[in-house]
Amino acid sequence: MRWISFFFFLVGLQTTCLAQIYLTPAADTERIKQACSLLQTYAPKIYEAVVQHATMQLQVGRDGEIFASTNWVEPGDPKIIWIMLGPGSVRERSINHLAGTIFHESLHLLLVEERIRNGVTGFFKELPETQQKEEELRIYLLQLDLLAKMGTQKEEIEEIRRWMEPYKNPN
Numbered sequence: 001m002r003w004i005s006f007f008f009f010l011v012g013l014q015t016t017c018l019a020q021i022y023l024t025p026a027a028d029t030e031r032i033k034q035a036c037s038l039l040q041t042y043a044p045k046i047y048e049a050v051v052q053h054a055t056m057q058l059q060v061g062r063d064g065e066i067f068a069s070t071n072w073v074e075p076g077d078p079k080i081i082w083i084m085l086g087p088g089s090v091r092e093r094s095i096n097h098l099a100g101t102i103f104h105e106s107l108h109l110l111l112v113e114e115r116i117r118n119g120v121t122g123f124f125k126e127l128p129e130t131q132q133k134e135e136e137l138r139i140y141l142l143q144l145d146l147l148a149k150m151g152t153q154k155e156e157i158e159e160i161r162r163w164m165e166p167y168k169n170p171n
């Protein structure tokens, strides 16, 4: 699969960043650590390139959406990479689902860094809508592969499939 090898190529280009930091309540941190340890097993390259360096934080979407997660790169040396997790994904679904969410944001972060490196905007929201949808769709497909590999329950896989649905149509 071309996209998988593309991500592995990006992984090879990683520069120095900080160790993992949790800006989360203890119970949430425990769940995030468990999810990260799943990623260490099932997606070791993504874990090494992004997950183990990320600063994790909870964040409710502007519209109050508790399942919306996002990411941010704070420039500097060493740079800080943030993964901001919707509390719904941290608390109301399985650890597998949470691992899938962290994986999803990590792939966005690899692409952000690649764009910055190429002198293109790092901001996802500034990309043309078709490109945003394409990126989401490809990341969701890899996320679904990961969830299946981890033996995630069907209902949760189906839920992610429904979340992916709006990105299927490029227009």
Ligand SMILES: [Zn+2]
Residues within 6 Å of the ligand: 104, 108, 136, 139
């Ligand atoms: Zn996304």
